[in-house]
Amino acid sequence: MLSNLAEIEQEINSFSVNNPEELEAFRLKFISRNGLVTGLFEELKSASRDEKPILGKKLNEVKKLAEGKFNSLKEQFENAVEAGDKLDLTLPPAEFSIGREHLISQTLAEMVKIFREIGFKVTDGPELEDEFYNFDALNTPAHHPARDMQDTFYVQNKFDKSKKYVLRTHTSPVQIRTMLANKPPLRIISPGKVFRNETVTYKNYFMFHQLEGLYVDKNVSMRDLKGVLSYFFKKFYGENTQIRFIPSFFPFTEPSGQIDISCFLCEGKGCKTCKETGWLEIGGCGMVDPNVFKAVNIDPEEFTGYAFGMGMERLTMMKYGITDIRILYQNDVRFLDQF
Ligand code: DAH
Numbered sequence: 001m002l003s004n005l006a007e008i009e010q011e012i013n014s015f016s017v018n019n020p021e022e023l024e025a026f027r028l029k030f031i032s033r034n035g036l037v038t039g040l041f042e043e044l045k046s047a048s049r050d051e052k053p054i055l056g057k058k059l060n061e062v063k064k065l066a067e068g069k070f071n072s073l074k075e076q077f078e079n080a081v082e083a084g085d086k087l088d089l090t091l092p093p094a095e096f097s098i099g100r101e102h103l104i105s106q107t108l109a110e111m112v113k114i115f116r117e118i119g120f121k122v123t124d125g126p127e128l129e130d131e132f133y134n135f136d137a138l139n140t141p142a143h144h145p146a147r148d149m150q151d152t153f154y155v156q157n158k159f160d161k162s163k164k165y166v167l168r169t170h171t172s173p174v175q176i177r178t179m180l181a182n183k184p185p186l187r188i189i190s191p192g193k194v195f196r197n198e199t200v201t202y203k204n205y206f207m208f209h210q211l212e213g214l215y216v217d218k219n220v221s222m223r224d225l226k227g228v229l230s231y232f233f234k235k236f237y238g239e240n241t242q243i244r245f246i247p248s249f250f251p252f253t254e255p256s257g258q259i260d261i262s263c264f265l266c267e268g269k270g271c272k273t274c275k276e277t278g279w280l281e282i283g284g285c286g287m288v289d290p291n292v293f294k295a296v297n298i299d300p301e302e303f304t305g306y307a308f309g310m311g312m313e314r315l316t317m318m319k320y321g322i323t324d325i326r327i328l329y330q331n332d333v334r335f336l337d338q339f
Contacts, residue, residue: 001043001051005058008036012066020077023070030066037063103339104209104328107316108191111211114235118228120189120213125174127193128155131164133173137295138252153195153206167195171212172252175288175307178214179296184303185217191312202324209312216288216298216305222255225285225306229259233282237264237319244279253286253307264318273318280318283310 012030017023030037040059047055101109112122125133135147153167174190190212198204215224226245233241241264245257259282263274270276285308290300313325320339322328327335 001040001047001055005040005055005062008040009062009065012062012069015069017069017073023073023077026066026073027070031063031070037066097333100336100339102328102336103316103320104312106339107312107319108209108211111232111236111312111315112189112191114232115189115213118231120187123174123178123188123190124192125168125171125177125190127168127195129166129168129173131166133176134166134168134170137176137292138172139289139291139295140251144251151196151198153197169196170194171210171309172307174212175214175252175292176296179216179293179298184298184305185215186305187215187217189213200326202326205313205325205329207329208325210309211312213308214288214305215307216303218303220287220304220306222287222306225287225308229285229308233261236315237261240264240267242268245285248284248286250284250286252289252292253284254289256284256286259283259285259308259310273321282314282318283308285309 008030015026015029017026027035029035032038037059040062044052044055044059116122135142135144140147152169155165155167157163157165171190171192171194174188174192178186178188178190191209193207194210195207196204198206200206213228215228222245226243230243233243240262242262244260244262246260248256248258250256260279261282262268263271263278263280265271265273266278268278270278274280285306288305288307293300293303293305313328316322316328317325
């Protein structure tokens with residue numbers, strides 16, 4: 001009988017009860033008049049005098065165990081029913097997460113809004129580009145180092161091996177597409193994804209976003225360029241933001257400039273973020289090279305234009321003090337939810 005008792009005790013403990021029906025099954029099996037525990041009390045009657053006290057004590061413990069489990073579960077189910085009765089249907093629903101716009105999308109929307117307000121139209125181009133638009137028409141000849149396999153993802157056309165496609169390495173090809181399809185005056189921006197065959201580190205990723213700008217008209221000058229970029233950065237980073245151009249080189253602009261903005265963290269005084277220089281490099285720009293105009297059949301004697309390009313991740317990371325680009329693409333909601 002002792003071993004029997006131990007078995008029943010184990011059964012009581014492991015019997016799973018998840019609803020009132022199962023609780024009733026539990027009651028019937030162990031504590032009802034025909035249940036196992038009651039049955040053992042019958043058996044106890046025929047035990048020897050010596051055994052009786054020990055077995056009786058153990059049996060009582062098992063009985064208490066079964067009743068205890070039954071009573072606490074019963075209470076639990078009754079409380080649940082009561083809570084159900086008190087359900088207030090007029091309460092507002094519990095909040096649930098429907099996700100949010102990604103930080104880069106937010107930046108994109110903000111940049112587009114600022115440029116649209118001053119007359120720029122948004123245009124688009126494909127991410128899988130023809131080499132012609134990505135390089136040739138942008139005055140980047142075949143031997144140019146930017147075409148190096150290290151930087152560019154080449155895609156082979158299975159059916160026409162002579163045609164080479166690339167994952168666009170910048171948004172500048174949209175300039176070419178726009179100028180081929182439209183006559184000046186043109187005032188466009190083009191945000192989008194670009195791809196480079198780079199080793200992923202805290203500051204480089206194989207995919208990122210750029211925003212391209214292009215303005216073509218009669219008598220466009222570098223002053224216009226500086227005015228527009230200055231306006232943009234004041235809106236984006238704050239009224240006190242200053243910009244400066246540093247001579248640089250891009251095949252598709254002449255002259256070319258590197259765009260620096262005054263560090264908005266220290267307001268130009270010098271800090272860790274700007275490496276004590278007071279300035280932050282933020283993109284490239286310049287006057288459209290006459291060779292680019294020739295490639296798209298625009299007369300460089302009649303028209304001039306400026307162009308610029310900047311990286312959205314860089315702008316975003318600086319604005320929010322993010323120090324590792326990879327975190328933008330790990331889709332960790334604990335990070336994304338903060339913005
Ligand atoms: N396409 C350049 C890059 O990817 C950025 C750039 C520089 C764009 C000068 C421009 C420009 O339109 O005029 O680094």
